[in-house]
Amino acid sequence: MRIFFLGVCCFFSLFGLAQEDAETNTVKAIVKNAQTDEPMESVHVVNLNQVVGTITNEQGEFSITAAVNDTLYFTYLGFKSQKIRVTNDMFRFGNTEIALTELAYALEEVIVRPYQLTGYLEIDVKNLPINNAYQYSISGLSVGYEGGNKNPSAVTKVLGAILNPADLLRNLFGKRPNQMRKLRQMKEDDKIRDLLASKFDRETLTELLQLDKMDIQDILNNCNYSQSFITTANDLQILDAISSCYEEYKVLNRKK
Template sequence: MRYLFLLIICLTTVNSYSQDSTATKTATKVKGTLVSSSTDLPLTEANIVNINEVVGTATDDKGVFEIRAKVNDTLHLSYLGYKSIKVRVTNDWLKFGNTEIKMTESALALEEVTVKQLELTGYLEVDMNQVPITSNNRYRISGLPGQGYEAGKPNLATRVLGAIFNPADFLYNMFGRKPNEMHKLKKMKEDDEIRSQLSKRFDREMLLVLLQVTKYDLDELVNQCNYSKDFINTANDLQILDAISVCYEEYKVIKNSKERKNRKNKS
């Protein structure tokens, strides 16, 4: 009788574990609710991105979101005026469903801005000289894909040719050191929700998280791709994503061409 009792306990435990494991493996989405830690009110239109799967979504009017994920995936949660957080997907989360997540408001210190007013004289030729000129010309290299290169400097043509045909520089080091992150560019471009979120943002935060680079490296990367400072400072995150993507595709073309040439020379 004693052995029968132990056998029943073992079978029950194994069956329960099997069910939990099956539920975890078959679960493809996690559900959560974002609320403010200070007011407990739902945060609507908050941005959620699964860094591992490279998919995104947003909360509804009740602060609820649902996103594709598996155990140990990391979700990046962000909302204007609140501190962004990263949350790891656990077995319990997948098992028990909707989880409430509280976000904390961030204290933003606004810098004092001095606006210089134009002192117009009424003479067109004089007044035109006071207006700052922004030049965002774009240069295209024949034979390479993409929309071209944005410029703001007189010696741009030289810089373009120098950067493209010398891939063993910053671009080579950046793309070569982070091939997995760069491969995410394609996924990011294909996800409509991520593209929608990036088109409304200018803080580069989501790009830094997904590409695993620093703010300095990101700015330098776009700069080395020969986009102007004006473009870097004014572009939204989606435009920056597309700029990097174009540069990466062109880098791969040049890199493959050089490798084929080296192999041919060796043979």
């Protein structure tokens, strides 16, 4: 009986070590253009499970920390984004090729003349639109609130968030603990930050956080970010905004 018990302990110890090794394995592969078969440089590769990122080199090669069944997300401007599930064969052979397909756009003639500029700076400056989104700073609070355009409802929106912030944020984040835990990891990975800073489509954010675009917009709306900010901010700014709002939620929860 004692021998059997020792055998079971050894088995689970080896199994645990094997799992630990699997988590620290490195996937190596090459990304190519599906149409030309040429290697693609500077393709962003993100492990959606472990929230780490990298980019391909001049030969289209990359390496990234991954485990079996992790999902790798590939994105490059002008190409269709792609998700690949990590398999044992990718670790064994190391010569995996991933092909990305160019997006086909039907371009129409566009005349870029939105503001009828004259060429005279003093006149043109007066004709350019001004961002009317106002952010309110409240004494005693470390975070400001964007209330939108300058009108009475903007102030009401800010005061409503201050008077009853706990219930608001609890409804937003309480049902999404797993997604929100990834926020800090995303902010700490330089490759992911660089990728998000160059994107405005929310596509990578939705994949990483497992939220749809409407969820992201609802979070920002209820955290008092203006429609102007939500529309024009890049994905990194959106990430920082959601993260800031989530930190407020955690602070309020600790004070209960």
